[in-house]
Amino acid sequence: MRIRGYRRPDGKFGIRNHVLILPCSVCAAETARLAAEGQKGVIYLPNQGGCSLSRKDLEVTLETLSGIAANPNIYGTVLLGNGCEVVQARLLAERIREKTNKPLFSFVIRQEGGSLKTAERVRAEAARLRREADQVPVETAGCEELVVGTECGGSDPTSGLAANPVVGSCADLLIAQGATVILSETPEMIGAEKILAARCASEEIKTRLLTMIREYEEDFIRVSENPRSGNPTPGNLEGGITTLEEKSLGCIHKAGSTPVNGVAGYGEALPARGLVVMDTPGQDIASMMGMAAAGAQLILFTTGHGTPTGSAVAPVIKITANPETARLMAEHTDFDCSSVLTGGEEIGRAGRRLLEQIEKTACGELTRAEKLGFGEVSLARYCNFA
């Protein structure tokens, strides 16, 4: 498989060519919106955080936002802060510089004399970057340049039965061609940790994976939730899921069958190629941001119920095996594999079809969410009491 896109000065390869306006905090978000308004090819991240952060959350936020700026789908970034937030523009700029040498500019609202003046300058800088970005020649590259995130949301029995196995079979094909695939959503791994652990490439990776899942479970218990006692839920049982292993297996099946080569914290740079597990929350948007921050240029999103979800940074291919959803949510469905359930299509065959869809998207074909201009943003957060 060949992909088409843009070579970045840091050596990475993007399949989109966005200019990013990145507010450091919620207090700079509206100014960023003003600056981005009406500019084609310029995206802005409606950051809802960036201040009143615990030390751990500051670290997670810096890591994620800098990772987003470093994502290969981004040509260059204009940062802006209010000036008093915990995520200081200078601090974030330093973190971005550690990850990439792509174009980067930074503004502080108070120093510029308010939002209108700042928005004007940010707008002008973004427009200049946009003109530069348009000069970048389109090149082709191999599958090994691709980092693909996997996600599921609005799941129903068809997700674990067909959509996730189809993505898993496609993940195997991608990895065989040198791509990296990320399995996300730690809460979905509870109950299937032994199966995942048995697939780890080394003892060290195995220990890290089991620790990650255990800590997530302990966090659940700390807030009086027990992920094991209520699972499978009555709805799951009615839908044919008998055991927790079976439920979690349905989810982790998105990762295919290759060894787990590494484990990454939320939004962290990936430690290995091939299949990597990332510690992300169950909330789809925050989970996808974590993977985009780790460099995913594309996300495979399985859904039973159907969802409008997109991502500002990485195109999201939405996949369903529910024939009703494919019909009712046609404007949100990029890939329909309901034929696995209704027409006897083999899972492997649907996986190969999905690979063809990925190739198209990775060569510039817009996803449904991109056509709608949807770019949801959410950052994971541990503590809300700082």
Place this chain on the structure above:
Amino acid sequence: MSADKEKMTVPGMRKKRTAGVLLHPADQVLTLTEAVHKGDTVFYPAAEGEEEVAAREDIPKYHKIARRPIACGQDVFKYGEVIGRAVKPVYPGEWVHVHNLKSVSATEREKDEDKRV
């Protein structure tokens, strides 16, 4: 309404044929894409071509049906992985759910907790 008529298990009437999904060749269970009634034939594409099993009881949509005999205490495979252990002998065509299949993750985990220092 003809579909409903087909599902009835009147002697002599042609039995309904329903598709099942085999997720991995090692699996002893299939997942049904439609509800089946006792006597219905469930067919599924397998590695060596189409295979089939007759339902021994009524089973709801998206639930599991055994395609191979499973001994009591034996691991039950779906997705090519263990999803639990049979707590009763299971015959081909039987419904596989909470009455004959139990999770092993809970008990295994307790053992792990004991080992942890």
